[in-house]
Amino acid sequence: MFLSKIWFILVGLLAGVAVTAAFVAPRPADRHIEQLEGQRMDRAQYAAEQMLKNDARRWIDYVAKLGIDGKVIDALDAATRGTSELRPLHDSLRNRLRELVPDRQSIGVESIIAVDGKGRVVARVGDDEGEFGESLAGAEVVADALRGYFSDDVWGANNRLRRIGAAPVLAKSHDRIVGVLVVAVETGKRLAEMWKRNLGVEVAIVLRKTVLSSTLPEALLTQLPEVIHEHAAEIASHKRTRALPLYMGNERLLTVAAAFAGEASEQRAYYVLMTKKSPESDPWALLSSTSSDDLKWGKFPWLPLGGGILGIIAIGLILQRREVDGPLRRLRNEVHHMAKQELQKIDDTKYGGKLGGIARDINATVEHFTHAPMPKSETAKKDISAILDPKAASADGKSFDVSQAAQPKPAVLAPAAMAASLFGTPKAAPGLGGGPPPPPLSIPQLSPVPFTVPAPSLAPLAPTPPPPPAGGAQPPVLPPPVGRRGNRAGPSELDAEDHAHFRQVFAAYVDLRQKCGESIAGLSLDRFAAKLQSNREQLVAKHGCRTARFTVYEKDGKAAIRAAPVKD
């Protein structure tokens, strides 16, 4: 489970990093895009200002050319000198101007005003054509022209915005100024559309709190005058605003506002350049702005992404199988084997973590239901022989061979030596004919873990008459049981229960040896019982148990006996 957990943590961290990157990574790009868009708007504003300037010069030149017309000069000269009535001059001059500017509306001219040297209006074409005689001398552009300047201005009177160009009209003698021609050019829809075509941006023209014209629906721009007014100080000092984000309905615009030149600058007349801002760069906005084209096979790294995801899943599954599914399956098999009495206990050393705990719990549960002690943990799994003498224990540490003990011995062994011979491994034990005596045994300290015995090991204890010995060997004779003697057997006394148990064990042992093809010659119940008794006493002394029970089983094709202490 350790690697699986580590893997899941790593995958979680990777996902966290990916989500963080998804949210954070677009920000620098967003700032860069916004900066580029701002620069683009700055360039557009500069271009618009240059176009306004060029346009102003164009209109100044336009009226200057009108001012060299002989009839215009004559009419204005006469009006200035007062040599003729003003009305006939008005009529003739108006007609002449109409002839000179036949395409007035198509070129965007709203009106042309002819002013004499005293500042009086002599004639108009366009707006208020019938009116004349009033003075315009106070208008700065007219006053400038009367002084000898060609100049321009922007007027914002009567809720209209007009670009003005004015040129002095010189007498034919070129020695004095006889009047001024003023042209007023429409500054609204036509200008906005032209800028949109040439600059590639949306345009709005604002006068005070009104959007005069716009290439965008004006209903979206209701807040625009107020927003610009909030930046009036910035416009006054820098001639324009920086690129401002502006939210109009669902539209996200980037805007730059600048003031018109001339008097209109005092009247809060602005032109506003707008472009649709790139969408927000948070993952959701980015996702919403993607198209199917972005997910095409050649544009999207499907293979690396799919491979990566499959790899992550595969590694997770492998780890899961190795650390969870596999051990669970093995545990289940072992439990099945236990249920079939093919296994005494689960080897909990093979399982780590919680599965190991489950295995130990199963072992403990089995012990509880069988009321028989058995080795509980891997540290206490050694059988009696290993406990009494690990050196003398059999190879698997759980069995001992009593054949040697059952064989006639020339001399009686000391208890320790007898235990060694009793719990020694079959291979190490010499044959009945003798052999080197076993090494002296040292009894180690007992592990505090209680003994457990699996139920199947206790099952075949019913007394069965031993079969006739093969090869003419006389079967061992079972002595009659002696009377019971209390709850606890003495070191050398055998009660009826013990006799019965020893007889059963002896009978089972002889039977198994015969089945295994081992010789039963020389087996004696007395010596067999003495060995068991001796072994039992050692167990009782060591573990303080009430008695011990012995089980016969087959090991490596040979009969063996297992001892298990009984506490109650």
Place this chain on the structure above:
Amino acid sequence: MTHTHHRRLLRQAAVLSAGLVAGFGWFGPASAAGTTVKGTVNLPAELRTGRVFFGHWRVENTNVAIQHANPRGGTVVFLVGPPIQAVPPKNVSVEISGLQATPATVVVSEGTVVEFKNSDKVSHDLSTPSLSQIMPPERLSAGTVRKQRFSAPGEYLVRCTEYPHIVVSVIVTNSPLFSVTDEKGAFKINDVPEGHATLKVWSGGRWVKEAEVDVPARGLDLTVKVPSASGAVEPAEPTAEPAKENAE
């Protein structure tokens, strides 16, 4: 003889009386009304252009000499500080005609009513934008008059919303020590008490110069140079007159 003596005595008394009257007439009024401060105000180019709002272009024609701009009484010199006798208010009229206001600057006493008369064929929306509570926007139709009382000392700019170049400066003060400059920038303030004073110049709708001066009994002749707001240094103009005191 007695008659001759009496006539001689009467003649002597008359001469003495005439001498006394003449003496008082020479010295008395001078000490009571003060002296005269006069001089010339040299405005920078930006205030002599005659134009407030510029477009993109302003190009001279190459045939006729450029004429000087009409200052329209837009520059006023004040002397502040000497003890004065308050001037009672009297109504002042400003006429707007030909898209220009005349005079462009009026100096009035506290409580004076200024009449704005629209002689144009178009309407004018007059107000004091920076002090809208003093004079809120109001449309002045052609041929009509709007009367506005100015009760508190100070400087007020009355503007036309439709034609922003129309600006009337109303300076409310009880002092009589001021003078509107002529086309050449000359000014003259009479009856100035001897002593220390502050000279201030109003032009183009703002205070453009302030200087400390000591007014002697014999009077003062000043050349007031107004610096450029942009800091530009203008070339010195040649003059045939002897150097005068400068109010730098």
